[in-house]
Amino acid sequence: MPWRVPPADRKAGTAPDPYRVWLSEVMLQQTTVATVRDYFERFTARWPDVSALAAAADADVMGEWAGLGYYARARNLLKCARVVTDTHGGAFPADHAALLGLPGIGPYTAAAISSIAFDLPHAVLDGNVERVMARLYDIHTPLPDAKPELLARAESLTPATRPGDYAQAVMDLGATICTPKSPACGICPLRDPCRARQRGTAPELPKKLPKKAKPVRHGRVYLGQRADGAWLLETRPDKGLLGGMLGWPGSDWVDTALPMPESAPPCDADWQVLPGEVRHTFTHFHLILQIMTAEIRADATPDRGHFVDPAGFRPSDLPTVMRKAFDLAR
Structure with a gap:
């Protein structure tokens, strides 16, 4: 080691x-x-x-x-x-x-x-x-x-x-x-x-108390890219899951019993649902994410996040769940 x-x-x-x-x-x-x-x-x-x-x-x-x-x-x-x-x-x-x-x-x-x-x-x-x-x-x-x-x-x-x-x-x-x-x-x-x-x-041994079943939560992420190759990303708040990490703009993550959370797209574009979904497991719950994709106009001003040029974007900088979304979309 x-x-x-x-x-x-x-x-x-x-x-x-x-x-x-x-x-x-x-x-x-x-x-x-x-x-x-x-x-x-x-x-x-x-x-x-x-x-x-x-x-x-x-x-x-x-x-x-x-x-x-x-x-x-x-x-x-x-x-x-x-x-x-x-x-x-x-x-x-x-x-x-x-x-x-x-x-x-x-x-x-x-x-x-x-x-x-x-x-x-x-x-x-x-x-x-x-x-x-x-x-x-x-x-x-x-x-x-x-x-x-x-x-x-x-x-x-x-x-x-x-x-x-x-x-x-x-x-x-x-x-x-x-x-x-x-x-x-x-x-x-x-x-x-x-x-x-x-x-x-x-x-x-050692014996362990039975584990509780993990709940399932659902959410949505938006993967948008300009014609020049720049991706729309955001830095998540310091507190909470994935705090301080780079990721895709998206919705809250809600329990299965609720409908898919409504969330405004991060900017105006023709957002389309990508076939398939991201599945990821955290310590206390399973997560299923719907992916929305769009080509964003060069003059668009996002309400959330910032554009990252292709030369400065490394998929490896994304947390695993966000990288799964990127891998599915590309």
């Missing part, structure tokens, strides 16, 4: 860079390692330290983040970088309480930075560690109710010596050996004391 310091370098005295630890942990929230790797390498090549990121234009950062999802993370990333630069002299504080006071840093991320970057004895509790603790102690309380007990168990095992190495080791144990399905108990270093292995309950 590009954010890790190899063992030989650690032995030679190379310490983890708090910036890279923080950036990777924020990116890894709700996202897989395989997805994050390329994003992390692009970010660190373009913005090699926290001060460089703090000085970046919001639109550039949001564009690089496009496709990672959970876009509030990107907004908080910029806020945090600027606070660290302006208030802490461009260095992350080596203090757990101070880290918790930074934008976008919650208990897990603060613990991860504290332990991995600064070798402070704070227990990390991500999904992998939850699974290891639930099996090691045969805890059948379903998540999320089990979190306090699992954290207490994790804290009891966190050593005072090399807590950063331990934190990464127990996360890797859950990711590679104590996996959700078919855990490799035969090669696990915690095989002997593991109560769930002894009792044959490992495959069913």
